[in-house]
Amino acid sequence: MNYLKANTELWNQRVDAHVNSEFYDNESFLAGRNSLNSIELGLLGNVNGKKVAHLQCHFGQDSLSLARMGAKVTGVDISDAAIDKARELNQRLNLDAEFVVSDILTLDKKVEQKFDVVFASYGVIGWHPDIERWFEMASYLLKPGGQLVFVEFHPVVWMFDNNLSKVVYSYFNKEPIIETVTNSYTDGSQLEQPLKEYGWNHSLSEVFNAIQKAGLILDSFDEYDYSPYDCLGKSVPSEHGFQIEGLEGKLPLVYSLSALKK
Ligand SMILES: C[S@@+](CC[C@H](N)C(=O)[O-])C[C@H]1O[C@@H](n2cnc3c(N)ncnc32)[C@H](O)[C@@H]1O
Structure with a gap:
């Protein structure tokens, strides 16, 4: 199974559709909208003057939002098409972010700098079989005392089918979840051809253990009953974002954490 090759091809194919989607609303982003949500903004605080590594930056909206906030940003993604677009937007907006094409699990071969x-x-993290290595790489990038800010969809979400209508996978699923996808989570735009994606569901205990093993100290953890993004099944708007119709307030959809490097 060459999961990296398959997932890179999938993400490369998604870039143009995403840039032109309502979901990413690139027009308002170019006009000045900050693409970051209140959950991560609260944990990041003032990033002015800080060196920030943004992992799995896609085509760079969040990286460039951080750059607009005064951070010195390095964005990393495995998709060369996404990184090309991020570099183009960086130039267009006259910002100074840098972008690197790399698998996160082998990032130490490409990036030597240390970040705040x-x-x-x-x-x-669902794109990686080995999350101990993922958090080891996050820790590798940090200066002593540096902060990891991590916001992720909750593993409970990935137990369900795509409509979040029934449980199909175990919370403790260890095997890769291999699906054939024909469109994306943005506006349902079709891919040129159906493609395979390889994913893994990582439970919260896996995440906490990986953080500890990587030499990071957890200093905050929260769970949210909404997602800021409308991309999880049949959803309804809620006060801060979107919830699943019929299950409003009953499921954790997102979690966030901050951890410090010893
Ligand atoms: C759902 S997107 C991340 C969402 C992001 N917050 C945004 O701004 O849209 C997932 C990203 O992970 C990247 N990715 C997947 N597997 C990767 C890997 N092994 N190493 C680095 N990036 C990877 C994809 O190319 C994609 O851009």
């Missing part, structure tokens, strides 16, 4: 903050959010 490592940031990653919404749809990141």
Whole structure:
């Protein structure tokens, strides 16, 4: 199974559709909208003057939002098409972010610098079989005392089918989840051809143990009954974002954490 090759092809194919989607609303982003949500903004605080590594930056909206907030940003993603677009937007907005094409699990071969903050959010660790290594790489990038800010969809979400209508996977699922996808989570835009994606569901205990093993100290953890993004099954708007119709307030959809490097 070459999961990296398959997932890279999938993400490369999604870039143009995402840039042009209502979901990412690139027009308002270019006009000045900050793409970060209140959950991560609260944990990040003032990033002005800080060196920030943004892992799995996709086509760079969040990285460039951080750059607009005064951070010196390095965005990383495995998709060369996404990184090309991020570099183009960086130039267009006259910002000074840098972008690197790399698998996160082998990032130490590409990046030697150390950062004040490592940031990653919404749809990141599920693309990796080995999350101990993922958090080891996050820790590797941090200066002593540096902060990891991590916001992710809750593993409970990935137990369900795509409509969040029934449980199909175990919370403790260890095997890869291999699905054939024909469109994306944005506006349902079709891919040129159906593609395989490889994902893994990582429970919260896996995450906490990986953080500890990587030499990071957890200093905050929260769970949310909403998602800021409308991408999880049949949803209804709620006060802060979106909830699942019929299960409003009953499911954790997102969690966030901050951890410090010893
Ligand atoms: C759901 S997106 C992340 C969402 C992001 N917060 C945003 O701004 O849209 C997942 C990203 O992870 C990247 N990715 C998937 N597998 C990866 C890997 N092994 N190493 C680095 N990036 C990877 C994809 O290319 C994609 O851009």
